[in-house]
Structures are given as structure tokens and as C-alpha cells.
Amino acid sequence: MIRGGIRGSQVQEREIVQRNLALQRQWYGEPLGDRVRRLVVAYRTSQTQLAEVLGISAPMLSQVMSGRRAKIGNPSVLARLVMLERKVFDSGVLAGEAESVKQALRDVKTSRPSLGRDSVPVEDRADGEESAWPVLRRLARPRELHRVAELLDEQHPALAGLLRRAACSDTGVS
Template sequence: MQEREIVQRNLALQRQWYGEPLGDRVRRLIVAYRTSQTQLAEVLGISPPMLSQVMSGRRAKIGNPSVVARLVMLERKVFTPGVLAGDPEAVEQALRDVKGSRPALGRDSVPVEHRAEDEETAWPVLRSVARPEELEHVAELLDEHHPALAGLLRRAAHADGASP
């Protein structure tokens, strides 16, 4: 099999396993955290050459589940208010937190409960794409079949004293 075919196969596997090519996910993190690929590899706990190979599709997967967990942690922290605003101290703190973490993936370690502070990170994103009255309108449309999502949209619409 030629290298080009291997890369295409690996990228297809990444889409299946991770939802999209890892290169796309990692590049977004590099931009969001204003960091280099080498620095990001250090935070994730993977060697820079290994990260490069995964990003380019020369390797299909990240074998260490803790590295995958840190990747997801960074993706989630992008939406915290300080990181979202580009505050350098918040960005550095997020990177330090993730680098110092020792996540373990297992059937008992993936959180499933809903915490109010988690949803608050979505509010600025929702408010950046829709006005409060638009969020309210969509919530009304979703009420019957998706009441939890409708509630989230309403809370985002009214966050920070926004009027309905």
C-alpha cells in the first residue's frame, strides 16, 4: 500500500474513531491556545513527532487514552470565559491544568451527570450566534420534543440579565 493510501485510510479511521481527522482538532487547539504544536504535544503528554504523525495521518490513532482525555479536556476548556476571551493568564492556567492532570478513561471515569457550571460555558457561544429573542424562539420550537435543550437555550437567552 502506498503512503498516500495509508494516509487516506488513517484519516478515514480517525473520522470514524474521533469524529474528524485529529489534525483538524489539534490545529484548532493550537489557534485557540495560541501555542505551538511542540508545546501542545508537551501538554497532551505525547512526543512532538508522534503528534505530527497523528496530525498528518501517517498514524491512525493515539494509543494512550490519557492523551485522548487531555485532548478532550483542552477542547472543553476552550469555552471557559477566560480562554474564550483570549485572556493570556486563563489560557496559561488551562494549559497547566491539563498538563498536570492524570486522567484515566474507563467506564466509571467518564462523567455523565449534568452540572450547571458546565452549561454556563456554552452560553457565550450561543449568544455569539443568536440574539436572546432568537434563542427564545428556538426554545419554543423545541419544547415539546426536546425540553432539556429548550431549557438550555432559555437560560442562555437570559444569561447576564439579557431580556427575552
């Protein structure tokens, strides 16, 4: 009887995790674990250190990543997550410069962000691509975006295409 109870609770826990991951896809575009893992790699940091930068406890971040919790309840934590995702494209961070990475982490950790109606992108296209264009255009001029697209063409053609469309979206150039 105990075995059936244990097995039943494991099944129930798996169902909860699957439901939470589905909710994360709906709310955040993808599971938060995927987003956080990319940041851990990009900033060459640990999950615990990243939690500290975000302003969330390491166990809470772990629960959100694994799907045991569905959402990040604190809007400032979510805003910091988005800030880190955007800072990945800073030239020094992209180049892996240790001081740039440390500075980006410090900037986000000490920030006092808020999410408002104007700070959350509204996606015009079904795939959300247009919401990336302003960020890319703030980071580089159209000519630079085209050059980077050329570098990525062979191994990452979809990303290269996105960069080209961002470069052309406000200039009318193709």
C-alpha cells in the first residue's frame, strides 16, 4: 500500500511539473529552466550566483527551473532576468571579457527594475520576431547586423536571417 501511495505521489508530482512547464511556455515563451541555463553558460557563473544577481533564493530558482513552481512571483526578479538576457549581447560580454561579464552582473544585481506596460514587448507577429528588432538595432547599425549575419550564414542561417530582417526593418533595404 505504501508503494502505491509513493508511486501515486510521484505521478502526481510529474503531472504538476508538466503543467507548470506548459504554463511557463505560455507565460514566458519557453521553460524558465532553458532561459536560466543559457544565462549560466553565457555569464560563466553558477546557478547559485545567478540567483543572487536576480534577487531570488537559490532553492526558489531551482524550483522554478525544474518546473516544481510555475512562475517568478516578483516582477523585479523577472525584470532582472530580462536585463541579463539583453546584456548578453553587449560586445564585451559576447566576447567573453571577464571584466565586462562581471560589470554586467553587478549592474543587474544593483538595479531596481520595474516592469510596466511600456517595458514589456508586445509581439506583432505570431513568432514574436519583431520584438527582437529594436534590441538588435540598439546594439548595432544595419551594416554591422548584415556583417554578423554573413558570419553566421553557414552554421546558423535562421539567426542570420533574423539579423538581416532587423537591419532592414526600419530602412526599407533588403
